[in-house]
């Protein structure tokens with residue numbers, strides 16, 4: 001039985017005060033959420049300490065949005081795995097398309113970050129997905145296969161989550177059709193050594209489409225951007241109707 005994970009990716013949103021305000025409402029609404037669903041919030045570095053305390057004793061797991069491959073060193077602007085685990089961070093998003101697109105992340109650095117995360121006991125959420133242009137010329141499968149091949153070299157698949165995030169569906173309101181998302185998810189699964197790895201879908205997941213997405217047999221959860229910022233929307237998403 002694969003684990004169901006609903007993870008919010010707050011990206012570069014929320015000060016500490018805003019994060020606490022969101023949680024106050026969100027946590028109070030979680031009583032209806034079935035226990036077997038893992039709920040995760042991947043928050044900006046500056047909020048992690050505050051959120052770690054606020055989430056202590058709750059069922060919500062804390063996640064970060066990136067991690068460096070060394071434990072320490074002269075890497076201005078980076079954060080290491082021991083810095084995250086000290087704050088009880090459990091998950092970390094790696095290789096998000098925004099990091100690949102704006103910050104020069106490559107499959108090689110993604111691979112280094114994945115291995116470092118696992119070495120220190122973090123569960124990486126590896127993001128893969130194609131651009132609109134790559135999809136239009138029929139390269140989606142090839143792009144994803146390459147991201148997996150290079151990204152997962154030497155990575156332990158017993159301690160891993162993958163998110164399929166088609167770039168053209170991120171923040172655009174244009175969701176990938178659920179059957180197509182399931183087809184790509186199944187393709188990803190067919191390339192893994194461990195078929196039990198949870199595979200999430202991400203890209204314009206909203207209260208109005210989560211039920212249909214999660215109903216797909218190969219999709220084990222969601223990585224939610226914009227709709228994870230508002231407590232009402234995110235509650236409806238974690239309370240999806242199976």
Ligand code: 13P
Nearest residue numbers: 009170171203204225226
């Ligand atoms: P949106 O849900 O805002 O489309 O973002 C998806 C995403 O990038 C999650 O990592």
